[in-house]
Amino acid sequence: MNSLPTFLHAIFKPKTKLLILLRTITTSATSSSYQVAAAEHGFLTLFQSCNTFLNLLQTQTQIENLGFQNSPLILTKFASKSSDLNSIDYAHCFFFSPHPNTHFYDAFLFNTIIKSYAQTGNLKAKALWVFSFMLECKVLPNNFTYPFVLKACAGIRDLNLGMSVHGSLLKFGFDVNNHVLNTLVHMYCSCEGGIEFGRKVLDEMTKEDSVPWSTMIGGYVRLGRPKNAVDLFRQIQMEVVCPDEITMVAVLCACTDLGALELGRWVESLIEEKRVNKSVDLNNALIDMFAKCGDVDKALKLFRTMSERSIVSWTYVIVGLAMHGRGLQSVSLFNEMIRDGVVPDDVVFIGLLSACSHSGLVEKGKEYFDLMRKEFYFA
Numbered sequence: 001m002n003s004l005p006t007f008l009h010a011i012f013k014p015k016t017k018l019l020i021l022l023r024t025i026t027t028s029a030t031s032s033s034y035q036v037a038a039a040e041h042g043f044l045t046l047f048q049s050c051n052t053f054l055n056l057l058q059t060q061t062q063i064e065n066l067g068f069q070n071s072p073l074i075l076t077k078f079a080s081k082s083s084d085l086n087s088i089d090y091a092h093c094f095f096f097s098p099h100p101n102t103h104f105y106d107a108f109l110f111n112t113i114i115k116s117y118a119q120t121g122n123l124k125a126k127a128l129w130v131f132s133f134m135l136e137c138k139v140l141p142n143n144f145t146y147p148f149v150l151k152a153c154a155g156i157r158d159l160n161l162g163m164s165v166h167g168s169l170l171k172f173g174f175d176v177n178n179h180v181l182n183t184l185v186h187m188y189c190s191c192e193g194g195i196e197f198g199r200k201v202l203d204e205m206t207k208e209d210s211v212p213w214s215t216m217i218g219g220y221v222r223l224g225r226p227k228n229a230v231d232l233f234r235q236i237q238m239e240v241v242c243p244d245e246i247t248m249v250a251v252l253c254a255c256t257d258l259g260a261l262e263l264g265r266w267v268e269s270l271i272e273e274k275r276v277n278k279s280v281d282l283n284n285a286l287i288d289m290f291a292k293c294g295d296v297d298k299a300l301k302l303f304r305t306m307s308e309r310s311i312v313s314w315t316y317v318i319v320g321l322a323m324h325g326r327g328l329q330s331v332s333l334f335n336e337m338i339r340d341g342v343v344p345d346d347v348v349f350i351g352l353l354s355a356c357s358h359s360g361l362v363e364k365g366k367e368y369f370d371l372m373r374k375e376f377y378f379a
Helices: 005-012 018-028 033-049 052-063 072-084 087-094 106-117 126-134 145-155 157-171 178-190 195-204 213-223 227-236 245-258 261-273 280-292 296-305 312-322 327-339 344-359 362-374
Strands: none
Touching: 033 052, 033 072, 052 072, 052 087, 072 087, 072 106, 087 106, 106 126, 106 145, 126 145, 126 157, 126 280, 145 157, 145 178, 157 280, 178 213, 195 213, 213 227, 213 245, 227 245, 245 261, 245 280, 245 362, 261 280, 280 312, 296 312, 312 327, 312 344, 312 362, 327 344, 344 362
C-alpha cells in the first residue's frame, strides 16, 4: 500500500493522469479519518479533471468501489460535475434508483440537483419532482432551495405549481428572506395571471435593493403594461433604494413602448445624476428609446460615444435611421459595420432593406439582398 505522502504527491502532481490518480486513491484510502478526508480531497481533484462523460463514469466506479457513495460531499460534487457535462439525468438515475439509500442525502445535494434541472432548457419540471422527493425524505429545504425551485416554476410558467411552492416557503418560514422573495416576485411575473400576485409580494416585502423593483417593472413591460412600469418607477424615487442599470433598462423599454421622449430624457438625466453604470445594455436601451421616440440624432450621438458596442448597438441605429427615412445614412453605417468586422444578423438586414425601400435605393437593395443570401446565408 502506498503511503499517504505518496498519495498526496500523486494528487497534486500537475500532470498526473486521471487513471493514475484513481489507482492511487484505490490503494491509499483506509478507515483512518485522516486518510478518508485525504481521499475525499483526492476525489475533488479528480472531478476537476473530469471533462468527458467517460471520465465521470470512471470516477463513479471508484466512488462505489471505495464506498464513498455515502459521502454527501462527494455525491454533491458528482451531481455538480454531471450538470457541467450535461448529464444531470444520469446523476438522477444514480441517486434516485428504485431503492435509493437516502439516509446520507442532505440539503446541499438536493439543492445541487434542483439547480441543475432548473438551469436546463426542457427538464425544469424535474426540479419540482426532486424538490417533492426532498420533502418526502424529510430533508429540510433552506434559503438556497426555494430560489432554484421558483426559477424552475418561472421557466415552465406554471402558476399553480408556483403558488404551491409559495405555500411551502410560508410553512417553513422563508417569507422573511429577501433573496427568496425576490425570486418569488420573478416567478409570479413570469407566469400568466401571476403579475398581481407578484405586486402583492413586492408591496408587502422589505425592499433592501433594486432587484424586486427591476423584476416587477420588467414584468409589466413584458405584459405590455408600460404605464404601470413607469408608475412603479416613479414610486422608487420616493424610496431610499437607488435604481441600478437593470431597473433603468426596464423603464427605458417602457418609455420606448409609450413613445414618451420627454420621459425618456428624464430617465437619462437620472442615470447621470445617480451615476448608474452605463453598460452596453443600458446604452443600447437609450439608443433604442431615442431612435424610436423621434430623436434619432441623439441616438446616433450616443452610439458614437460608446467605447464598446454589440451587434444590437449597430442594429438599433441602422433600423432607427431607416425608420426616419434616412436611408443613405443607414446604408453608410451598415458599410462601416462590415468594415469593422461585425457580422450582421437578420434584423440588421431587415432594417437595411427597409431603408433602401423607403429611400428609393432599389439597386442597392438588390445588392444587399444578394449579399444577405450568398455571403451570410440568410434565406
